[in-house]
Amino acid sequence: MRRFHCVCGHEVFFEDSKCSSCHSLLGFNPETLTMVVLNEDPTLRACALRNHPVGCNWMVAEDDDHEQCRSCRLTRTVPQQNIPINVQRWKVLEYAKRRLVYSFIMLGLPVVSREQDPDSGLAFDFLEDQRTNPLVKKRVVYTGHHNGLITLHVSEADDAYRVKTREQMNESYRTVLGHMRHEIGHYYWDKLIRDSVWYPRFRHMFGGEENYRESMDNYYAYGPVPNWEKRHISAYASAHPWEDWAETWAHYLHIMDTLETATDFEVIHRSTSHSRDFHLLMGEWRQLTLMMNALNRSMGQRDPYPFSLSRQVIVKLRFIHQLVAGSESA
Ligand SMILES: [Zn+2]
Ligand SMILES: [Zn+2]
Structure with a gap:
């Protein structure tokens, strides 16, 4: 997640609906990924949930038929x-x-x-x-x-x-965000893998996806496969190739979001985060996660990053990286 600024120049966060410095009411415009001042741009209006107890700080285009944001x-x-x-x-x-x-x-x-x-x-x-x-x-x-x-x-x-x-x-x-990133992984499997040229590579890397029910029953009855760490990002990922995919996909989103944050806070170099070299990115990621864990231990907190990436998991992450880059340019 990148950092955002109010019109007055003060730094504000993604969730903010008001600037703590100039007190402007703010909204997030998902089309431009910027913070805007409420009621200033006649082509934008606030999401209908803005003044609801649930609250939402996103904006909607004035001519959108929907009352709620994207x-x-x-x-x-x-x-x-x-x-x-x-x-x-x-x-x-x-x-x-x-x-x-x-x-x-x-x-x-x-x-x-x-x-x-x-x-x-x-x-x-x-x-x-x-x-x-x-x-x-x-x-x-x-x-x-x-x-x-x-x-x-x-x-x-x-x-x-x-x-x-x-x-x-x-x-x-x-985490809630982790659940969402996992489940959306299944959605993207349907959209980006199932009927696409990527499907054979998926099967080769993650395995055949027959016998889903049986595999899941086995997983819940007998637990993860031994030494799952060598091939999977989590124990649950070892249950079935679809779950492996969704777990790895969620992990990829964790990495890309966190790397964007670290880049924006200048903890890592912009040139690295924009690099096409996935192994360079993984090198930075390793350093960053060691630091994240160490910082949290200093605060008496548990490790925010309780993972270690095996070679095979990195190969799967690279596959997703290539897929996402491909769908972006398409
Ligand atoms: Zn301000
Ligand atoms: Zn909304």
């Missing part, structure tokens, strides 16, 4: 609003989603909404378990992706739930 309108189902905690949960989920959408715009990845394509366009359902509601058929909600539709269990927005689940599942990393 990010908010991707949500098809919001958590039940008669439960007070759900307003806060929805807020947390939208907050992460704006960062997710920023990455697509930044990387030049195509996004087709479900409204544009009712069969396989992108939409989000933020749902909760309905165990106590006898009227609802599907009572237990699983976070997942199906044909462009991403379902997120709203409890993932609660820190206590997420940490508990992370420990139960013996995971080292679990």
